[in-house]
Amino acid sequence: xxxxxxxxxxxxxxxxxxxxxxxxxxxxxxxxxxxxxxxxxxxxxxxxxxxxxxxxxxxxxxxxxxxxxxxxxxxxxxxxxxxxxxxxxxxxxxxxxxxxxxxxxxxxxxxxxxxxxxxxxxxxxxxxxxxxxxxxxxxxxxxxxxxxxxxxxxxxxxxxxxxxxxxxxxxxxxxxxxxxxxxxxxxxxxxxxxxxxxxxxxxxxxxxxxxxxxxxxxxxxxxxxxxxxxxxxxxxxxxxxxxxxx
Ligand SMILES: [Zn+2]
Ligand SMILES: [Zn+2]
Numbered sequence: 515x516x517x518x519x520x521x522x523x524x525x526x527x528x529x530x531x532x533x534x535x536x537x538x539x540x541x542x543x544x545x546x547x548x549x550x551x552x553x554x555x556x557x558x559x560x561x562x563x564x565x566x567x568x569x570x571x572x573x574x575x576x577x578x579x580x581x582x583x584x585x586x587x588x589x590x591x592x593x594x595x596x597x598x599x600x601x602x603x604x605x606x607x608x609x610x611x612x613x614x615x616x617x618x619x620x621x622x623x624x625x626x627x628x629x630x631x632x633x634x635x636x637x638x639x640x641x642x643x644x645x646x647x648x649x650x651x652x653x654x655x656x657x658x659x660x661x662x663x664x665x666x667x668x669x670x671x672x673x674x675x676x677x678x679x680x681x682x683x684x685x686x687x688x689x690x691x692x693x694x695x696x697x698x699x700x701x702x703x704x705x706x707x708x709x710x711x712x713x714x715x716x717x718x719x720x721x722x723x724x725x726x727x728x729x730x731x732x733x734x735x736x737x738x739x740x741x742x743x744x745x746x747x748x749x750x751x752x753x754x755x756x757x758x759x760x
Contacts, residue, residue, distance in 0.1 A: 538606035550619035590736035596754030624664035628671025642677040649682040681708040701734040715743035726751035
């Protein structure tokens, strides 16, 4: 069940007096349409479809099961799946909840993630959705954790409960701004368990994130959960940037 905080009420009131615009083409949306995208822009969102690496979902050439970085190598995060390619309207959608404070965009994204979950029968028997944590300072600045909002609406369509069981121990630089080695260093010890290890033991957990760039954050988070005895950890992101190193 979603509850309405003060900011959401303020946003609703604003929408009554101020028309809501499409997060991509900026056209006014029809009354009672919460967006974040108009129908035409919504239809341009491209699904992230095979061929992709069966572990990390990065692009592979037709006929290959795994990318060279995953082939034969064990990972903490057993698989990553994503809903949309990170292009055009999908970029605007992410910017809407990441930089423009549009909570409704994150909630809609979570609903679409819920509908798309059927595409991935390999994600099964999940005990809990685990939103990727934000550092408290960044969460305060933004007013919310977009991954939590997405997980909440994904939970409403999938029936899988949300558990905030990982926390950030320190602020990190945005991963996209860093090279390969700096990324791993940036994330070292950046996550910790927020609950007793008994709550994680033998659980099958799905990390929920907005953008998956290299998978390094999911990997670091999954390590914390595996160290606490999780049975299986996977990652599910709204969009997947492909062709980046990990
Ligand atoms: Zn539009
Ligand atoms: Zn891969």
